[in-house]
Amino acid sequence: MTPILATIYEAENRWGRDDDFFLAAVDETPAARVLDVGCGTGRLTLALAARGHTVTGVDPDRASLAVARTKPDAGRVTWIEGTSDVLPDAAYDVAVLSSHVAQEIRAEDDWAGTLADLRRALVPGGLLVFDSRDPAARRWEHWNPTDSRRRLALPDGTVVDAWTEVTEVSQGSVSFVHHYVFPDGDELRSPGTLRFRTEAELRTALAAAGFTVVRIHGGWDREPVGASGDGELIVIARAAG
Template structure:
């Protein structure tokens, strides 16, 4: 990962309704031991720790983890560079995969292994919550250079023009390229690919891993699936005993 990307990520991903939702969901378990898998630059992990939870942030990208560790309050969080494979058994009350990190796990066998690791890492009756975009909403059709163009304000006062280019849609995977026009004329490009799983696919994979879906929403205000322009599949599941 280019070390400049975490700064750009933070500039265009401020606190939002998704963070409010996950913070509220974890608050249902006061003083929880929380795993934030794919914690990125730590926005939510830091807020969870400030709210009184015991938080572990796990992230495979060194640049993102370095950015998280440099933020105020970072000492309250246990930061680990790694993946779900290294998680301890029965160590957490709540596990989160936020900011659509579940879709970054593109291979279905890897997704199954990740869910199995999370079930192992949660106590019986523990909670798993995550978000995944609903393929029925076809949100990727909005990922065009014109529709996605945005201007980012960086901490040093400079601005960056950004846009997203859709490159491929095939077999449930959507690939794209983020463009960032940096000061001085350089253009930084960041490719990505996301797996769009249907509600049925998510439910089946969760059941196979030992989870029971308690709630599933289509929007951040708790709307039913398909009833919100948010176009989400927001899952709250319990680890079966």
């Protein structure tokens, strides 16, 4: 991610109901050693530290971490540039992957490896909490120039017109392009691909990595799967003892 995309990401991803959920889930383990994988610019990471947890934020993107390190109280967090393979053994009580980071891990071998790394990094009985969009909800059908159009205000006052378009849906993956148009007419395009795993696929991968599923919610108010307009699969799993 370039510095300007990191700034746009900040403007587009404000605190929301998903952050409230993750914060409450972690708070169920007081004074926890928390691992935030794919921490990005540190929105949730810093909030967890402010609640008294000992927090490590891990992300492979240098520009995102650079933004995170400039924020107030960033010194309370241990920031690591990298992926799950750099994590120490049995060092954390809770691991979180928020903002659908799990869907960014597209190849099944990489997903299995990430879960194995997280199992290794958690203490026996430690919790893993992550979100993944439910493919049954077909949320990508609203990722089009009409339904997704939005305006973003950057810190310097610049207003950016934005929208998303889907470019391909194939074999459980959805590819798309975010468009960002600046007042002078310059356009920045940010392509991406997300893996949409079913509940059954998530359960199978977790079991193979040594996790027991505690529960899976379908929305941020802890509704059953399929019973919420949020269209989520919010997983809480426990590392084998």
